[in-house]
Amino acid sequence: MNTARPVTIIMIEDDEGHARLIEKNIRRAGVANEIIPFTNGTDALAFLFGADGSGMVNKGRQLLVLLDLNLPDMTGIDILEKVKANEHTRRSPVVVLTTTDDQREIQRCYDLGANVYITKPVDYDGFANAIKQLGLFFSVMQIPEAE
């Protein structure tokens, strides 16, 4: 991710505490990229697709989406669907990070084009560890530019 154009991590997570803990643990893994947190789906969609909703706004940006499925205004599945359907954002990796471990939900997310599905571990140590490893994973990941 240490390419010329910095990768931006879009974190869509309604629980601010979780968001902060995720950010802290990603930082601990040595990831210094910009993290933009959103606590609801509407704001996140506005950022991802711009004011006109076309997604053109992302041209030239490198995005990685961290997505929680339980949001106050919509489900993460809706966002995932929109991201993967839009020609400008469809190549951006989406990491689903959620509490649900329902098999049908996991299958559905991968069917819709999710790149990684992670269930938040129940205990904090496991949670922190998972996020750190995710951060390490981010640091070796190649992310394409949005068209």
Added chain:
Amino acid sequence: MKSYSSGSVMPITSQTFVRSTALLLLIGLLTLMGIVGTNIWLVERSQVYFDEVLEGRIARRAAIELRTSMQDAESGQRGYIITLEDDYLTPYNSAIDRIDEQLEQLRLVLAPYPEAQAPLRQLEADIALKLDELAETVQLAQSGDVQGAMQQVRTDRGKEAMDSARAFVDALIQAIDNRLVEGVANQRNTMTALRWVTIIGGIIILGVIGGAIWAVWSYTQELARARRAVEEANASLEDRVRERTSDLGRANEEIQRFAYIVTHDLRAPLVNIMGFTSELETSVASVKSYMETQPETDDPVAGEARQAATEDLPEAISFIRAATRKMDGLINAILKISREGRRQLKPEPVDIAEIAEISAAAVHHQVADNGGEIATDIRIGKIITDKLSIEQVLGNMLDNAVKYQQPDRPLRVRISARHLPGNRVMIEVEDNGRGIADTDHERVFELFRRSGSQNNPGEGIGLAHVRTMVRSLGGDVTLTSRLGEGTTFIINLPRDLRLYLGNTGA
């Protein structure tokens, strides 16, 4: 409930059916006996009439023959007296010979009739008189005294006797004829009576048969109606049971969903508490290590800060951590159970004996260490159920048996299974462990509740989990136990899980 008392046909109960059938049978029997009796009596009477007619005819012939013989004798006598030719004596003699015999016959015929005895004696006297006169005149003529013979005839003594005899015979014939006519009329009447008795009896028997058919028919109808009513009631009962079962299934699902959502939503803030406590701990650790490097001063504020950083804060954090860890454990337990409840059951043929062996093998080391043993006595074949649930249930029970064994004696566990009526099976897990106090028999199945001394770690979810699993398999689990002697867990399951799932609409 539907009522049948308003029907247009009076219902026949089994008692009235039996009574009316018996009555009809009795009527039929009496009628038949009447017909047969009357027939016999009428035939008997007919026989009597016939005999009378026969007798009458014999009497009539005897009387007529006697009269004819008398007349022959008289004609012969007259011819001889007039012609004196012996030719005329031949019919006279033969007639005289017959008369005695014929009179005897008539006497025999009339013997049963006392009223005929007096006229008969008169007849005998008349005949004797006549014969006497005939013999006298013939004798006179033979001796040549034709005049004398004529004289005798002229006395009219013979004629009177003859007239009297003739009158008797005529009266007798008349009486016999009357009797014959009467007999024939009686015979006809008897026949008519016989015909009527037969017709009326036949009608009565037809009526009895009709009545019997009606009784049987309406009783059968009534039975069919009752059976339909029972079937309807049964069907509606089954519907209601199915409805209730599916209601229960839905309610159960609802509760499990609720538990799942609640635990999920509780966990999100808990992760924050735990996370930030952890962050706080890290921060406090750095403050603490900084404080420890600082030299002690007399400044009370610095002393308090040092105490806070090195003692109070770490203590508070350790309590928060312990509490959140406990809470996390509880929430996870609920989550586990609710997840288990949501798990899709997979009915398949499951060999209980095999699972019992595997479960026993899993705890073999722990059991053998104390010289204990696990025996199995499985008297059932494969049942259709969810294999994973059975494995977990039996595993849990054996873990409990090991965990709560009485330390001063080797553990003895016995797993047995047998069939129960109603397509069910019963699996028993019996141990000689420390047992469960009477007051706790139901309590141990509740979530987070444990019994006896808490010298083993545990959250109190094992048996709650077992009960949840067994109930979702359509069964139930209970226990019998004596404190200090041992516990027997009794699991009752349907033999085919698919039928249970079919009923709950799952």
